[in-house]
Each structure stands twice: as C-alpha cells, then as structure tokens.
Amino acid sequence: MDTVTLEGTEYNVLAKRPESLTDKPFTYCPGCNHGTTHKIIAEVIDELDIQHRCIGIASVGCSVFSYEFFDFDFISVPHGRALAVATGAKRMRPNAVLMTYQGDGDLAAIGTAETIHACNRGERVTCIFVNNAIYGMTGGQMAPTTLLGMKTTTSPLGRDATRIGWPIKMSEMLSPLPGAAYIARVSMHDAKHILKAKAAIKKAFRAQLEDKGFSMVEVLSNCNVNWHMTPEDAVKFVKEKMTENFPLGVYKDVWEEEKAAKQPKKEEG
Amino acid sequence: MDTVTLEGTEYNVLAKRPESLTDKPFTYCPGCNHGTTHKIIAEVIDELDIQHRCIGIASVGCSVFSYEFFDFDFISVPHGRALAVATGAKRMRPNAVLMTYQGDGDLAAIGTAETIHACNRGERVTCIFVNNAIYGMTGGQMAPTTLLGMKTTTSPLGRDATRIGWPIKMSEMLSPLPGAAYIARVSMHDAKHILKAKAAIKKAFRAQLEDKGFSMVEVLSNCNVNWHMTPEDAVKFVKEKMTENFPLGVYKDVWEEEKAAKQPKKEEG
Amino acid sequence: MPMIEILDDACKGCLLCIPACPHELIHNTKAKLNKRGLYPVEYVDPEGKCTGCRLCAIVCPDVAIRVYKEVKKKSA
C-alpha cells in the first residue's frame, strides 16, 4: 500500500487515483456517474494487473473522450460500432484485454445489431454499458432506455409507449444468448452498490481473461444535467426509478452454470 | 365455394390458387417452402378479406420478387430494412395492412436493429420471417440461424460456435418485448404443420387488424438447393433438426395474456 | 367423387406431394417433360380412392394441385 507523510505523520493511502487513469481530470458534469464508473473500472484493471494489456474502445457519447482518462491504448470509433471494432482487434490480439465503454444510445439504439451479434459470437471482450436513460452528449434526447413518462427533448410530453415503445432491457435480452459468459446489471446510486458494481466489473474482465465468452456490465447511471435534477436527486432517481425498471442482478454467470453442471443433480426431498 | 364443370360433372373446388396471388408462377426452386408460405399467406389474406388494403414489403433474399406473386401494393426495399419501411408506411396509412416478408439473413443479421426496435415500438405490422438457416439468394452462405455443424459456403467445415457463434433464436428474443402482440414459430414440414402455420399467420394479421401491436410468425422452411438435399430430405431435415433447434410454439399471445389478466386468480387447491 | 388435378406446367417435380397422399395416388412417373423442362408428377386413381383431403395441395409449394369434389345435387 502507498504511504504518504503529512505533517510528520506517515499514512497509508486508502483511496486515491488508480494507476490506470491518466492525470487528466474528468470533464463530465458534476455528479455524473461516468466518473464513478471510470474510477472503478480503473481500480479493477489495477487489481487485475492488466493495465498494459488493455485496449479500450471509446464510443460516441459523453464518454467519447474516455481515452483521455484511461491510461492504456485506446481507439475512438463510430457511434454504435464499439463491439464490432473490439471484435476485430481482439481477434488479432487474443492476449490483449478489450474493453468497450458505451452509452445506451450507442449500445442499444444504433448499435443494437453489433451488440447482439458480438454477444452471440461469444467474443472475448468486456463491455461496460452505461445506462443513463438518455442521450447525454447531444443534449438530452430520448434513449431506447428512457423510462415511460420521462420527459426528454425528443419526448417533450414524456415517453409514451404507444408512440415510441418501451424502455429496452439489454441485460435481459443478451443473457439468454449462449455466447454470453457474464452479464450483470449494477447501479451507481450509493457506495454499497458501487462496490458491488466493481465486483461485477471484475468478474466481467475475468470472463474475458479466462476465455469464457462475452461479458457485459450494465451500469445504471445518472445524467443529472439532462434529467434537470441536482446530482443528489438524480442519484435518488437511479435508486428508486431506474432500479425499479431495470432490476439489478446477475443475469448470466458462466461459472455458476459450470458449477451447476458439475454438481450431481440433487434428489428430491 | 367455386364450382367447375369437368366432363359434365359439377365439382366444388376445394383447393386452388388464392385470389391474393397473381397468375405468375413462383420462380423458387422445386420444393422450396417460400412457395408454400406465399400460398398460405395469400389464403389468410383472402379469408380475412383484406387483399385490397394490404401493402407488402419485399426484402432482399430469394423472396425479393415476392411482389410479382402477391397481388396487392408492394415495395421492394434494402436488405434488412423491411420493418423500418413498414413502420414509415403504416404510420402514414394506419388503415392499411402491412406485411413484411423477410429471410433470416435479412431479419436476423443485417436487419437485427430494425427488427428489435420495430417490435419494441409495437408497430402494427405483421412480419413473416422465413427461417431456412441459410442465405438462399446469394448461394448458400451461413445465416445467423445456421445450425451448429451445418456446412455452408462460408462455413465450409460446418458452423463452429467458438468461431462464429450460435444459431440465433429470434422468436425467443422478441417475445419478451412489450411491443410484441403475437409471436409464433411454425414449420412447413408437413400438411398438418402447414395448416398450423396458416392459423398462426391469421392470428398475426388479426393482431394488426385489432391494433394489438407487433406480430411475427417465424416459418421454418427448407432451402433444399443450398442444403444440397432433395426436397424430401430437406423437409425431413426441417422436421427433425430445425424444429429441434428452433422449438415450435406460440411465444407471445396478447389475447391469452388479456384473458389471463381478466380471469380472477384461481385459488390454490 | 373427389379428385385432384395436377397442373403440369406449374409442377416442378419436387415430389413433396407423393408422401403427403395417404392413399399413394401421386407418382413420379417421369412420363413427360413440361414446358419448364421438368417432370411433373402424375395422379393415378383408377379406383377412386381420393377423399379430397387436400393434403397434397397443402404441401405443394407451387399451387400446382387443384382439388375437386363433386357437387352433391340437392334433391329437388
């Protein structure tokens, strides 16, 4: 553990900036969980000691500059196509650790086909899917994950299912695909859940490192600015409304399945 | 019922060419179930008496010329985009009956996003999805639905899950979406199943006519030519292998759900 | 009595109707070539076994089979 000496006393540093982040401060809005998510990803990468093997795929969305914050090789790619790019890179560099970082517009609207087929092929890549129920970068338009009734700049009267459909649940949709090794939905609304999220992200990278298949962690996140809320209210909204619509949990866990398959079937009674 | 007089005797005509087909003979290969599927669709349209309200969307695939066989308004559209085109047309013509006719490459590969989002929006259109586990028109390449081990011109050693993923199950994927009103998988392998298929197609159109939402019938079909089988063997393959991998059944039935919702919950015991 | 008619020029000789018929009334005789250059199947029913079940017509992908049933004259 790092130590530091402050005013003559020596301290262990319990929380500090992870190695896998650059020095550049995040440019996200105050309270935005893109930062939180970046941080725990970087911690996981530090802990797994894979920083110098990681290749990041930055998608188009507020996180388009994530390559400025993560300290490893990176490429910024067209909107929605992160998992196709990751596929191409991983196939050429099976020893590299591939991470895509994508928003809901990116992954679940324009990138729907790339997402489903990368998962279905069981590509050995790890996808961090930040679901904030809105298009942040372009200024608050409706996302495929926008909750019913939620007002956005393109659903000014609130999202209405009969005109524009229902919030789409990607973890549920992807987890039945045999290519999926690990799929979980986590939330950023408090410290406990952030720690859980971190554990999930670690498992997702492990799925890749152990060559199990495709892994994705769907991170429920806030976009307080475009939700027109204070960060505190936005986090509360995540806790109450987002998790209600997008139930948290592990949707696919290849290790559990392997365990179950190995265990002799329990007799009844 | 039509009658005809042959050599002096008057007969009822029990089976003949439906009204909703043109006179043009199908150009499909001998034994191809595209023909069978066309025929039962046309019968359903005749029976529902909606021929002159139907707008067909021909997709790119062996059925690209379906507009020459169906006798109502039709448009031929880019590969994979049938459901987007249908959406645009239906929104402008809510009283028209929209049908897309799509192959597995069209619907489940290049058109994945359009398929999922049309379903998710609950578009009032009816999608006939002919799953023959191969790209027929282009000469027998692998489809997203190609079975594991199946040899195609682009999986010459047989489809291998670790390289190219698993056969994708669209009915299963779409049916959990709230926009889906009716989703069923049927097969063309014998007369009994063809009749069942027809009933399913009728229900699918009814879902549209009753404004319930999106409807799709996945039709398991043969492509004997590109499977390199006789029609008889191909049909057997559908019966045995295709249905094993793609279980038949109704995956979503809005009427059943409505009924269930109305029924008072049964007491235990 | 019911009977079927094979439209020779529509038939592509796929033979799917043959197993469909419960009475084995359709045969792959290769007796003639149609204008497509294909061998249409032949319907042979000297004993009048056809029940008009339509199974052959249902499986025919090319709508090449018509099924007829004698009109029962209502007794006046």
Add this chain to the structure above:
Amino acid sequence: MPMIEILDDACKGCLLCIPACPHELIHNTKAKLNKRGLYPVEYVDPEGKCTGCRLCAIVCPDVAIRVYKEVKKKSA
C-alpha cells in the same frame, strides 16, 4: 487516525459525498471558489470521527477525495 483530503481543484461540488459520510464530516460551505469556478466541499473533522471507511471516496465521481490512515508503527 484516519482522515480524508478533498482535492479542491478536482472537486466539482456535486455534493454526493455529503450524504455518503456516516459521520457528516463533509460540508457544502461554499467558502471558496476553485479554479474551475466551482465550490468544492469541505472536510471538517475536529473530533477525529473519520473512520477511514472510504464511503465518501467511493461515491466521488471525480476522484477528488483521498483517504489516509495512520501507519501503525510495528513495535520493534
């Protein structure tokens, strides 16, 4: 004794750390503007209540909180 440090220029004043601290040691004082033109929060712990639980740091989106814990000198 554990303690935290708020990196003033990294803090964006989102205030998410305030409810995270079980001992209410972080405050929105608006006492100073940082170089971003934002008001960083302030850590006030005269009684040394901080347990080094890291909860504030975990929720901070901008990695603006460092947590320190005194090194226990091993007795020689």
Add this chain to the structure above:
Amino acid sequence: MSDDRVFMKGNHAACEGAYRAGCKAYFGYPITPQNEVTEYMSAHIWEHGGTFIQSESEIAAINMIMGASAAGARAMTSSSSPGISLKQEGLSYIAMMELPMVVMNVVRCGPGLGNIAPHQGDYFQATKGGGHGDYRLITLAPNSVQEMAQYVYDAFNLADKWRNPAMVLTDGTIGQMMEPVDYTSMPWMEPPDKSEWQLDEFQDGRKRHVLTSIWLDPADMAVAHEKLIAKYDKLKKEEVRYSEYRTDDAELLVVAIGSPSRVTHSAIRILRQEGLKVGLLRPITVWPFPYSAIREYADSKHVKAILVPEMNWGQMIEDVKLAVLDKKPLHFVPKHGGLTFTPEDLTEPIRAILENPDNPDTLWRVS
C-alpha cells in the same frame, strides 16, 4: 420591414418550412448540430397532423422515410455528416424508385467524428452521389435562416414535381444561428395527389402499385436508367438556381455557398468601398449546378479571375472548374477544421488577385 418576421434558429425554421409544405412524417436520430430539428419535430409535428419517430439509427430513419413516402406522404429526415453517410444506401434506393422526400444535412466537420463546427466537406457526397450507382439528389444550399425555411419548403415541391429525393445542404452555422424569418412566401399547402402511384389501402378497383429498384435483366434496367437520365437532363435545364450580387461589372467573381457566401458579402462591401469590382455568384441548386451561368462570366470581358472559398479542401471548385475551364484563372481559399471565414480571409487574397489575376498563392490547378 415586414411585421411578420419571427426570430428563429435555422434548424427550427427548416421545420416550419416543412410544416407549411405539408410534411406529415419526420423520422430522425439525434446528432449535433442538427438536434434542434429532431427536437422541434418531436414537439410540433403532431400539431400539423404529422408523426414523429426518433428512430433507432439514421439507417432506420431513411428507410422509414422510404415507407412514408411510398405511402404518399411528404416526409423528411435530417442529420449531420456521419449520419448522412449512413443514409447513402437508402438514398440510392429512394432515387431509383423515384420517391419524393427531403433530407437535410447540416454539415459538421469531418472526416470521422471530426467536430461539430460548421463545414462543407460533404459537397461531393451530396452532389456526385455518396451512395452506389448513378443518381442525383436535387440539392439546395440555403445561406440564411429565411432560406432554411424556404428551401425546405421548395425542396418538397421540387421533390414531388420530379419524383426525386431532394437534399437541403447547409452548414452548422446556418443551422445554429437565429435570424428573422418571414413566412409569407410559404403559404400552408396540401401535398399533391399521389394516388397514381402511392401504396395505400384503396386498391379496390384499381391496378396494384409496385415500387421497386431491381431489374434483373440488364436490358430492362437500361430502360429504367434511361428514364432517369432523361429526367435528370430535363431537371438540369429547368431547375438551376443561383443568386448574384454585384456581378454585372465584377472583375473578380466569387462563387460561394453556405456561410462562406455570407462572409463574401461582407468582404465585397468592404472591397467595393475601396473601389474594387468584386461580385458574388451563389449557386442555390448545387445539383443541378449553374455551370452555364458561371461559364458566361468566365467568357465575359469584365471578369478577370474567379475565386472559390470553401470550408473544405476543394470540392465545389471542381464544378466551377468544369464551368470555367481555362478561360480565366481560378483561385481557391480554403478554411479547415471547422474554423469560420472572416471578411479579411477573403479581402486580402482578393486584393492580391486583382493586382495579379494569376497570383500563385491562391491559384488552383487540377492535380
């Protein structure tokens, strides 16, 4: 001054032009700097009896428009550069099926993700056809908020008149700026009757309508091609539009579109005060392109040189060269990266060219 002027953003005015033209379908996907179109449509098209869908992608949007147009409605989509690239396949189909519709490109700076500043890097894509096969979009290039409304309105009429897709090609500046708009030249109108060919639910008693772009036999396809060519030839004769400003005695003719054409205006004012004879020819239709109008100036005695300023590395200048040929020296002043022109960016080279019409600093050659 008319009292009817309202103060609006270019992107909003485009929507108002569409409503007045009877547009009943807008399908689109957000992208800066045209988000205001999608947003304004989502809020207001319902009031005009129309429908809005935020599509899952630009590809879905163009194909939804294909459906709406086939069903007889006036339909529009819009996007900015990367999103327009994704629409190319759809546009090619729409053009071959001769479906009328309007697509607006509020161009941003490319290639790639680039940035969201105004740019003109999509000129070739718009005018030569970014999609496969030979086809053309009737392409109008507004340079003011007033024209955003007007040319969207006009684009609908041209699209229906010719059964051809029409593009409104503009840049981020024009889309983002607010200016006064006067709608009196855009009366509310009913779209023309398309029952001759549209797909609808009234097929009883008429022949069915089929829209397709496939003719497997080359001989049949050739017929379809020749029909299109004949249409385009006619269009080229009848629909060329451009505007002129102080060109009659101009010794230097500037050819510019979009926001650079506005800066040219300022530059000309400055230069004319110095007694320098400078004029502007502004193509309004960039396809069909006003070749002969420009050629006339190239042939004229008073014009000594021609200058093209573009916010790109030289695209429209190829069309200008095809008009000017070797008749007069042709000069190019580019602006890169999404930076915008200042009047000085133009006045300085223009002074130099008027001193020496072959001034090598800006002389443009095919290479």
Add this chain to the structure above:
Amino acid sequence: MSDDRVFMKGNHAACEGAYRAGCKAYFGYPITPQNEVTEYMSAHIWEHGGTFIQSESEIAAINMIMGASAAGARAMTSSSSPGISLKQEGLSYIAMMELPMVVMNVVRCGPGLGNIAPHQGDYFQATKGGGHGDYRLITLAPNSVQEMAQYVYDAFNLADKWRNPAMVLTDGTIGQMMEPVDYTSMPWMEPPDKSEWQLDEFQDGRKRHVLTSIWLDPADMAVAHEKLIAKYDKLKKEEVRYSEYRTDDAELLVVAIGSPSRVTHSAIRILRQEGLKVGLLRPITVWPFPYSAIREYADSKHVKAILVPEMNWGQMIEDVKLAVLDKKPLHFVPKHGGLTFTPEDLTEPIRAILENPDNPDTLWRVS
C-alpha cells in the same frame, strides 16, 4: 509462357493477392457478385494464419476491419455497391485515423438494388469520397484476374506506406471471370512493423497509443486536416499509375478502366487494322487520377479527340474533362443497365469521331 500460371476467378485471385501480402483478417458479408471472396476467405484464410468472420452486416464488417487494422494487422473487407454504401461512415473514420486497410468493391449495377451485372456507377463514390468530410482512398482499378491479385497485393503495400485506406475498384466482369494468373510478382511477405502506433498488449514501458478522429477545437482539427492534405498532395505526386497501349501516335485517345478498357483493346486492334490511329490510356490509380498524363495527350499535336466509354452515365469523364479542359473535343459512350460493351459499340463511334472530331453524336459537354 510461364508454367506458373494458374486458372482462377478474379474474386479468388484477389484473395490470393491478399494472402501473399500477409492479410490476416477478412471480415465481410455476402453479396453478389463478390460472394466468392467471402467464401474463399472463409475456407482458406486460416491456412495463412488469418481469421475470417462473416459479419452481421457490412457496417459491422468495416468496423471490425477498423479494429483489426488498429491492432496492427493487414485487414481487408469487400462487398459490392449497396454494401459499399453502408461502409461509407466507417471509411471516413478509417481515413481520418489514417488506418491502413483494403476494401474491394466489385461494382454491380445500381442505383438501389439494381442488378448483379457489371457496372461502373460507383466511380464517384470511390474517388470523390462517398462518406462525409474530405478524405481520399487510394483507389486501384484492375481490369484482369492477374491484376485483381496484383492490385490487392499492391493496395496493402500502398495502404501501409501511406497509412491510408486503399480501395480496389473493379466490376462484376473482372470479379466473376477466370483467367490465368502468375503470382511470381507477388512474393509472400511479412506485413511491416507497426509497433510505433498499433494498439496491442505490449504497452509496458512505452507510451500508450491513441487513435481518434475527433478534435473538438477547430484549431486542432485544422492541424489534423492539414496533415492529411499534405499527405494527399504527396500521394498525388508519387503514386499516380496508368498504362498505355498504342498511344504514341494516337489521333483518338480512349480513356477507360475496368472491363470497358478490355473491350477498348479489342476495338483498337480492329481499328488499327483499318489504319485508324487509336490508343488507350488506362488509369490504374483512379485516385490519384492521372490528370497530367492525360493533359499531355490533350496538349499533343497528334491527338485530335478523346473518348471515354463508361458503364454509367458519365462519371470518370468529369475527371478526364478536368484534365482535357477545352483543349480537345471530348466524347462519351455510355452503357446502361449492366449491359456490357462489344467492340462494335466502340469502333463505330470512333470511326465517326475520327472523321469529325466534333461529331455531335457523342460529344460531351458539362451541363
């Protein structure tokens, strides 16, 4: 005759050229008339240590290629017209990120679905940039099976040399036909080292590599632009390629590419027997285009007229016009619908032009 000749399809030969160049990734989606590429790759790239994926779409394919190229591999995709339209956004990104890769377009007849016959309707798309923003693909146009292999091979080398995407632009005829190929000019090679910029798992002890195409500040983007422009200018100077056949005394110069250039060959043989002086200049790189080579002929005393035959409505002829300007009469002979040229299609107009270099039947004008 060399004994090393093998008899192959153009589409297959292209794959062999790729293998010899060290191509390790092919991702593609079926489309006629280039299915043989996808199929041959699926069967054989493994033998050369490479990987094949039949992608879910052309868009996925081009983006997978982006990933493979970024990871340092030689990578290739191919398609035909509609599929190439779908790749435009990806190509624009790839060009701006200066990623080397090869894309082949075995052009079919468009617009829309069109048909699968050979065509040249995608010339503009390939050479002027079908995607958004200013960028260029190094574009090679083979006209034989031998050249299919050779130019794919060369395209990989050019792409790496210039860190620029390269296109092989051909037509259905060349892709579908079989001819003898001699591979001795394509020795098996190792791709060059890209550890300077590639993304990989060996980052320990080096600076990280970042590939991007976004520069939000126009001033930064302008720098990126100017770097690209400088590269393109250099490319134009150094990489122009063309071939000539009996041009030295030609009174009529034909400029043609792809399968029409082969028919031109036959036509010239026929006409030369009649004593008519006809020659062929065939651009091999259509970008950069051999403007100056053509201009020299336009300037020459012996050339009286120039003829361009294209299987489209006139695209390359604009580039030829930019070279020829008004120096000599320029003629156009098109072929529509996917129909192919016969030698007679060319001999007749050529005889007429040689009688009257301004023969109005084929004279081409900018309009």
Add this chain to the structure above:
Amino acid sequence: MLLEEYIFAGFGGQGIMTIGQIIAYAGMLQGFNTAWIPSYGPESRGGTANCNVVISDELIGSPHTHHPNGVIVMNAPSFEKFEPMMAPAGVLVVNTNLVPQRSERDDLTQVCIPTADIALEVGHPVLAAVAGLGAFVATRGVVEDTYMEKGIDWALPAHRKDMLELNLRAYHEGKKAAEAQLKKAAK
C-alpha cells in the same frame, strides 16, 4: 453603415444565450437585420459558453464575430478569452462578482458591475445576466428600451411570464448601475 458585433460569455446556465437572443430580437423589432449564434457543443459543458450577436442595417455577413465591438463577460475565463479580441472603441461589461480582472486597454469603454449582487437585490440570482444586459445597453445604446423590454418578454416562456416584472427591474437596475458608472467616468 451600422455593424454591431457582440460576444456575450460566461458559464453555461448563466443565461448568456438568452440575453444574446433578447438583444438580437429587440434589434429586429427596431428594424435592423440581426443574427445570433451560440458557440455550441459539449466543450461548453462546465466550461465557457458564449454567443455572438450581429446587428446591422445592411445584410449581415457572418454571424461569427472575430472582433466584437461589444462584450459582456460573466466569468473569469471569458475575460481572458474575449477581452483581447475586442475591436478598438468597443464596449466591455465586466461582471465583478465573478471576474477579478480589469481591462488595461485604453481603447475600450469598460463598465464593471456586480450583476449577481444586483440580481439578488432585485430578488433572484437568475437575473444576473439580464442585469448585465441592462448595463450593456446603457453603454452601447443601439437598441432602444422599448424593444429591449419586448425582447425580455419574448424570451420568457409562457409558464414564466410571472418573472417578467423582475426581469425588467433587473434590466433597468443594471442599466442604472452602468449609467452611474459612466457618468462618473465622464467626469
């Protein structure tokens, strides 16, 4: 020929865009050609936001202003960026609540007023920008008050019309503060 070119700059959310639109709209009512354009995009997130306004009696060339003759700076980074760009004889309004810098240029008219303080006095912090606008018009008196007042009304959305009164007061308070300062300077 009249050619007014303004840049108004500050944080996102301070109301900078709106005051630009107000004066451009008011200028239109007064009979001028006017144009407004934002500096748009994500770079404005948390950073500076600014808009350009052009008012002219001729056709307006570019709405982009490279040498403004009128500037309002509502925060410190904006001062750094725009003060040096100003045309000679321009007018600079500095929000002293957030801008510590002062222009040393002697070819500008500088007015320094505490817009936030004025806003709070009038009754609401959001009024700071309008107060700044008042100060600006006091100094660069091209658009008349009657039109400015109509502009302020126009800019308020229907459900915020109750704020009209407060906005007008803030505008005039800002104007007064500037006039006082100008008078002092004139002495």
Add this chain to the structure above:
Amino acid sequence: MLLEEYIFAGFGGQGIMTIGQIIAYAGMLQGFNTAWIPSYGPESRGGTANCNVVISDELIGSPHTHHPNGVIVMNAPSFEKFEPMMAPAGVLVVNTNLVPQRSERDDLTQVCIPTADIALEVGHPVLAAVAGLGAFVATRGVVEDTYMEKGIDWALPAHRKDMLELNLRAYHEGKKAAEAQLKKAAK
C-alpha cells in the same frame, strides 16, 4: 489472329460451367490466353445457365461473347437464345436428348448428339456435359486432347478423382459420336 468465342448453355446443375472451365484451362495449358465467365445470378435458378469462353493468341478483350463461333446447347431454351446469335461459320453442338430444335442456318456446322444417352452408356448421367464437350472439340478442334484431358483432371475435385476415368471416356465417346456424324456429313 485466333479468336475463339464460345457459349455453353443448359440447365443449372448440368455441368455447363465446368466444361467451359475445362476448355479454357486446357487452352491456357496449350499456351493461349483464355477467359471464362459465367452468366451469374438468381435468374439462372431453374432457368438457363450459361458461360462464355474466349481463347486467343492475343490479349483478350471482353470475356463476354455476343457472337460466339462455338456453342453447346444442352437444353431447349438455350437453343432459342443462342443459336440466332452465332457468328457465321460457327460450330453448334446440340444435345438431342433435351433439345428438339435443329438449326436451319446453312452457315453453321451443326452436330447433334444424345449426350445423356452417351453418359448413361458410359456409366453416369452427370457425364452428359463432358460428352457434349468431346463432341464440341471434335468439331471445333482448337484445343488438343492432351490438354483437354489435363483440364478434365484439373476440374475434378480431390475427392472425385475416381471419376476421372469415366469422364475421359465420356469425353472421347462424345468426340467419337461427333466425328462419325461429321464424317457422314462430309460425304
């Protein structure tokens, strides 16, 4: 100058494409430039399939043949389509098993042989096309047998090499049948 332009046509699946490739390959071995091209695409589904072959001692222009000087028609629709296109003095091989028509042109050499019968005699119906090819070479003797035989070998995939013997026999039987007919005609 040698310029041989052939069209071989019939049903899909009859082996038409292969016999075209064989002669083109054989021509290459003999030292010529050769080219082969299919009429490709779905229109061939169930309809006619055909390929073009060009053999020349000069550079080959187009592989597409509009006026062939050699044609094999294996089914009736092909006769209709290609017989009228033939260049004068061309050679036409007609498969009498499936083609009822006969050419009435007197500027052609016509050979009519029952390829299916020959194939069955030799031992397998798939050999019909090769029998037709034999007949063709007998009539249009540009490519020599040694090369044709190598071509037949080359065209057989590795797992079908056991069919080589049969194929060669069918080729020579076809050739013999044609030679007999030509001899008769010559008399």
